[in-house]
Amino acid sequence: MASEPPVTNPLVYLDHAATTPLDPRVRSEMEPWLSSACGNPSSLHSAGRRARAAIDLARERVARLIGAEPAEIVFTASGTEADNLALAGSVARRGGLVTSAIEHPAVIETARSLGSAGLSVSFVAPRVDGVVHPDDLTAALAGGAGLVSIMAANNVVGTVQPLPELARAAHAAGALFHTDAVQAAGKLPLEVRDAGIDLLSMSAHKMHGPQGVGALFVREGLELEPIVRGGGQERGRRSATENVAGIVGFGAAAGIAREEMAAEAVRLVVLRERILETLGERLPCAYLIGDRFRRLPGHLCLGLAGLENEAITLLLALDERGIAVSSGSACSSRHAGQPSHVLAAMGFDPIRARGSLRVTLGRFTTDEDVERFLDALPAVAAALRPVTSRPFHERSPA
Ligand code: PLP
Secondary structure: OOOOOOOOOOOEEOEOOOOOOOOHHHHHHHHHHHOOOOOOOOOOOHHHHHHHHHHHHHHHHHHHHOOOOHHHEEEEOOHHHHHHHHHHHHHHHHOOEEEEOOOOHHHHHHHHHHHHOOOOEEEEOOOOOOOOOHHHHHHHHHHOOOEEEOOOEOOOOOEEOOHHHHHHHHHHOOOEEEEEOOOOEOOEOOOHHHHOOOEEEEEHHHOOOOOOOEEEEEOOOOOOOOOOOOOOOHHHOOOOOOOHHHHHHHHHHHHHHHHHHHHHHHHHHHHHHHHHHHHHHHOOOEEEOOOOOOEOOOEEEEEEOOOHHHHHHHHHHHHHOOEEOEEOOOOOHHHOOOOOHHHHHOOOOHHHHHOEEEEEOOOOOOHHHHHHHHHHHHHHHHHHHHHHHOOHHHOOOO
């Protein structure tokens, strides 16, 4: 049988908030665990002990990325699972959850499910710049809560939240503080002790590590009810045979991110600002959504005044030119074209909440990639203009 043609990566990949390419240095550390090395970390023989040692090293590296102790890291199968464990595992014990209206579905859906099971759940709205204000959190906590969950950086808009102030507000009300740092970890310095964080979720594939492995930081001494039960791995907090290659890759990715974060952030901010300034000249209808500077280094969410209904068409036209960006309208193709709950919570009307583009840069994004995008976006937008200038009822539905 003829083999499938290899999947080729788009030439210009600007969708790093969705997932990041595996760093070759990470891949080479994973390689032995995908080929010759074999051992269940729970086995007593030397092959098992080698796998255990590899996991221990990865745990140390992941812990160091956020200023935690290795024993405070629980490996999971994803950022989504880490969020589920944080909310269900701690709220189940303490009762009452306050979260924000701009969280990833991994938090929002878990919160809704806990709400349906009878827990008190409330959602704080961000201000128009995409930032959750600590005073608004304090007000939402007036009725009391056991847990607050506010993300470190938003996946749609890229805005960064004031974690220490939010954690202080949570603690003042007697609640624990969880943050979904899936987008922020490896890109921004995070120090769990300084910031007063009790629980923190991460995911390897957002920092040039492999897909399908995440971690939850659980502050020492904090009790957590497992959501995956079985053989008692991860100190009983997350049973299942460990994904050794994935965890090794996560450790490698965390180590590299920690080393290179500061220089990389500067490089990405320069590229990001170049995109904004150049689009200001070449595509004046494009505007930035969310606070200009309080954002992830490589993250832009662009509104397109007058082209809101064409965001998906623009995305596909860019794709035809070998440029991968994302629609800011929703986090997945399953919801493409629907208004974003994040933009809606920031006060955008349904039209504007549907029509944005998310452009996210990463470690392998080059100046040339950015130039190609800056040439292509105004060109594909110009090609759409005749369509958009027709009366709305004459246009095909978006
Ligand atoms: N939280 C945020 C903020 C995210 O952006 C994502 C993924 O896009 C997740 C959680 C889910 O992580 P994972 O893809 O590892 O399940």
